[in-house]
Amino acid sequence: MFGRIALIGIGLIGSSLAHVIRREGLAGHVAVSTRSEATLGRARELGLGDSYTTDPAEAVRDADLVIVSVPVGASGAVAAAISGALKPGAIITDVGSTKRSVIDQMLPHMPEGVHFIPGHPIAGTEYSGPDAGFAALFTNRWCILTPLPETDPEALDTLKTFWRACGSDIDQMDPDHHDRVLAVVSHLPQLISYNIVGTASDLETVTESEVIKYSASGFRDFTRLAASDPTMWRDVCLHNKEAILEMLSRFSEDLASMQRAIRWEDGKKLFDLFTRTRAIRKSIIEAGQDVEMPDFGRQAARGDGSKS
Numbered sequence: 056m057f058g059r060i061a062l063i064g065i066g067l068i069g070s071s072l073a074h075v076i077r078r079e080g081l082a083g084h085v086a087v088s089t090r091s092e093a094t095l096g097r098a099r100e101l102g103l104g105d106s107y108t109t110d111p112a113e114a115v116r117d118a119d120l121v122i123v124s125v126p127v128g129a130s131g132a133v134a135a136a137i138s139g140a141l142k143p144g145a146i147i148t149d150v151g152s153t154k155r156s157v158i159d160q161m162l163p164h165m166p167e168g169v170h171f172i173p174g175h176p177i178a179g180t181e182y183s184g185p186d187a188g189f190a191a192l193f194t195n196r197w198c199i200l201t202p203l204p205e206t207d208p209e210a211l212d213t214l215k216t217f218w219r220a221c222g223s224d225i226d227q228m229d230p231d232h233h234d235r236v237l238a239v240v241s242h243l244p245q246l247i248s249y250n251i252v253g254t255a256s257d258l259e260t261v262t263e264s265e266v267i268k269y270s271a272s273g274f275r276d277f278t279r280l281a282a283s284d285p286t287m288w289r290d291v292c293l294h295n296k297e298a299i300l301e302m303l304s305r306f307s308e309d310l311a312s313m314q315r316a317i318r319w320e321d322g323k324k325l326f327d328l329f330t331r332t333r334a335i336r337k338s339i340i341e342a343g344q345d346v347e348m349p350d351f352g353r354q355a356a357r358g359d360g361s362k363s
């Protein structure tokens with residue numbers, strides 16, 4: 056599909072892209088670039104690409120497709136670094152969990168004649184670093200593209216074909232709408248997880264090791280999300296601030312209402328809510344969106360949030 060693809064950032068998402076690009080034969084040459092020598096060395100050991108450099112400008116030179124897979128707060132610095140080396144006609148995309156901020160950071164650095172099309176695969180795990188990637192990560196997952204009004208339809212079609220070849224279904228969205236939707240379905244659950252695990256950890260002096268011992272009782276599902284990469288999620292919070300604050304405020308109100316129902320023993324209110332939420336789970340299962348990540352992905356992952 057492409058002569059040369061440059062992968063800037065080679066953590067969970069970048070390395071998963073490297074695997075699927077190789078499996079599907081989507082590029083003649085994969086150039087891998089990341090900030091630290093240690094991560095780059097690990098990518099080389101794993102054979103994730105055809106060439107390796109800590110200089111992102113060198114990686115993108117002559118690339119037909121550039122995929123930026125770094126924490127969203129680093130998007131602007133990467134765009135500035137690659138700007139002068141981009142080939143006319145190249146497609147530049149990203150995988151960041153927030154979209155408005157990535158556009159604001161990257162667009163000013165995009166030279167005339169390249170196609171900048173932001174994107175976000177709704178696929179991931181709690182693991183990070185180059186060891187965490189696996190080719191099936193994007194299979195049967197959504198990839199949301201948030202093209203700009205001036206985006207060239209042909210370049211957009213090419214990028215859609217790429218993501219379909221990676222196994223994904225494509226949706227298109229306005230970036231602000233994306234950020235509000237993701238604030239509810241992804242960022243809020245993540246923050247709730249951090250909060251509940253933090254609360255339990257504060258209580259652990261009282262309960263001693265019981266938090267760990269009885270963790271199968273609901274708590275464990277939250278610890279999976281709470282084990283995700285701190286840099287990535289710090290950046291998501293800081294770069295989708297308005298939407299996240301709005302959703303947190305709605306959530307706090309609803310939590311207070313639940314508290315009140317329990318205090319006043321309003322069983323009907325609780326029962327009605329729990330019935331409504333059960334129906335939502337049923338719709339998710341019926342839509343085939345409850346698929347667990349394959350085991351081999353988890354096993355392949357080192358899971359230590361490797362430093363890069």
Ligand SMILES: NC(=O)C1=CN([C@@H]2O[C@H](COP(=O)(O)OP(=O)(O)OC[C@H]3O[C@@H](n4cnc5c(N)ncnc54)[C@H](O)[C@@H]3O)[C@@H](O)[C@H]2O)C=CC1
Pocket residue numbers: 063064065066067068069088089090091094124125126127129132133150151152153175176177178179180181182183184185284287291363
């Ligand atoms: N982890 C997940 O489940 C998902 C993450 N995303 C998004 O994908 C992006 C990457 O996330 P992961 O691959 O999970 O993170 P990761 O922590 O596994 O990898 C990040 C990579 O970026 C590199 N990096 C960091 N700062 C850099 C800089 N200034 N210049 C060049 N490289 C730099 C690191 O060396 C590393 O290779 C983030 O924007 C995240 O929001 C999107 C979907 C799912």
Ligand SMILES: O=C(O)C(=O)Cc1ccc(O)cc1
Pocket residue numbers: 151152176177178179180181241
């Ligand atoms: O591990 C999980 O359950 C996730 O939800 C992964 C994930 C994390 C961040 C994203 O922007 C998209 C997907």
